[in-house]
Amino acid sequence: MYNTISRMMRTGLLTEPLPAVEEAAPTLETLQQGLLRIVGRALCIRHVDAGSCNGCELEIQALNNPYYNLEGAGVKFVASPRHADLLLVTGPVSVNMEEALKRTYDAIPDPKFVVAVGDCGACGGVFGTSYASRGRVANVIPVNYTVAGCPPSPTAILRGILQTVHSTSSTTSK
């Protein structure tokens, strides 16, 4: 136990400021106010791998490390699509995942957002469309925002999530 506590004390806080989105960088406060206005609580994300190579998953997982501290910003991953506000989709949509993705999308209550993560999700990437792949996510379900990159950095993914919420919150506040 001494070792555990001592490591915590020595490590301290590592969390970095949120990345900038278009116009002005959101402060933690404005972001949380935006989230509160739109969803009334923390933003809940459901992730679906629709056929990715697993590279994007690694970077999404990194969002929970202490540097990015996603939950600290009022954003959390949930296990059920019925608890989610935002669907984060990675990969080109493989034909074997098409139905599962559609069902997950349908299970998310309105209003819902979809962010396609990575080159594959954004445009099909190296896999494109074929007998086994439907290509980009927008070919299968409506997409609000895409984050390019192979894989995109956690900062880019975080920016994509914030941008989606930010643009919605600016529209709804007008």
Place this chain on the structure above:
Amino acid sequence: MLPDFMEQRTALPANMPSSHLRVDGQQWLWAAEAMRQFCARFLSLWGADDRDRDGCFRIYAAYLLPESVLVVEHSIAAAAAPFYPSIATLFPAALRMERAVHDLLGISTDEADHRGWLRHGGWPETLFPLRRDVDGSQQYPIVSAPYPCVAVEGDGVHEIAVGPVHAGTIEPGHFRFSVVGEKVLRLEERFGYTHKGVAKLFENLSQQEGHRLAARVSGDSAVAFSWAYCAALEAITGTTCSSRAILLRALALEHERLANHLGDLGALGNDAGFAFGLTHFSRFKEDLLRANTVAFGARYLFDYVVSGGVAVDLTEQSRRLLLDQYDALEPAVANMRSIYDEHAGLQDRFREAGRLEHSTAERLGAIGLVGRASGIACDLRVDHPWAPYDRLDPQRIMQTGGDVAARVQVRFDEIIESLRLCRALLAEPPMDGIRTFVSPAEANQLGIGLIEGWRGPVMVALETGPDGTIRRCHAHDPSWQNWPLIEYAILGNIVPDFPLINKSFNLSYSGQDG
């Protein structure tokens, strides 16, 4: 003594001693029997459509012998129902690969399990996408195809169906548990959800760009796959990379191993309810990825290994930064190890959970990290050291427990050994160039590249076409062999321990789905 017909083998271009043997149907089986007798490890099985060349389909099997790799090739005359004998009774891991070969090429075996593996109804049953006369870019409507799982019956037995979409940021796959109370009586896996038609896509790429797709077969093993691809191409063309490029490839491979092991150790702590472990290990992993950005130009090294060398050179400043990073990481990991070792709750969850007995691992052909945690001595870096491992004297890491705790210990030990290798690689780096020109290969040449990735041996078998094209490329992830083992390791455990056990294997879905 190997049977007489096996003396006919010829040398095969590869990054380690390898040979090639052409056999008929009977010998295909005899060769497999001989391999089983000689305790060879089964590496991979794949097929090809060569009807345009000589009217035959081909089936290949690769085996790892103590002193070399053997690729056995059997030609199957094209008929209404092309057929070859199954080797799954000798090497159980071959069964899923044989089913996958059927889905892609329409050549089948005498095995009883004819359920589709990669085809879930996304393309017609009579269409075999890897055949040369099939246009792979065509799209088809989905026709739901039933998949009967093996039913377990009896008082109080019920089924729990999980997936393909899981409750977390992980890849898709289906698990069917038959349980009594919480105790697992049987687990059946079903994969293929992320099948993206990689093999067919390779045929549209040039030899020079194939490494990009190879890197994306399984993203967490990008370096291993792209290096295996390049090793095969370079062996076929007789290209020798500069010693600096070889060194940097090994450095990238060890960084990939470090990053994955660090991530897994954190996730394993978390899955046993010790979030502190995740926080600290994910921080170490992030530090390493940030160092990657400085040293190699990217967090994940997807396009770092390129044909003839590597894409980015390492500066002297980066070299020092990496050495400093290792100096900071090593004591931190040692500290975390003592915290893990002394944590009674954590050890209670790790020990005895998901035990894969040595005998089961041996019989079913476990390889890589999972094999090494069950006492299977198999590490290509040690057994068949290719450059630069031939001068690094990599140490064999092994545990015999076969449980989650053993797989945790293997990861800790491998991190320490990887750090030693990284330091040795950076001690006196040679100053020659980082990229050698690779001339287009002659047509119809077969070569293989084998790299010990963090999960186990990654293999790429490459066959060249005319004018710098790829005729056929098979990329094999060791997850193929190790996935079926979880069905055994879980027996007698309770359902809530499955995430922990599954994480301790941490196998690739995308790598096996292709």
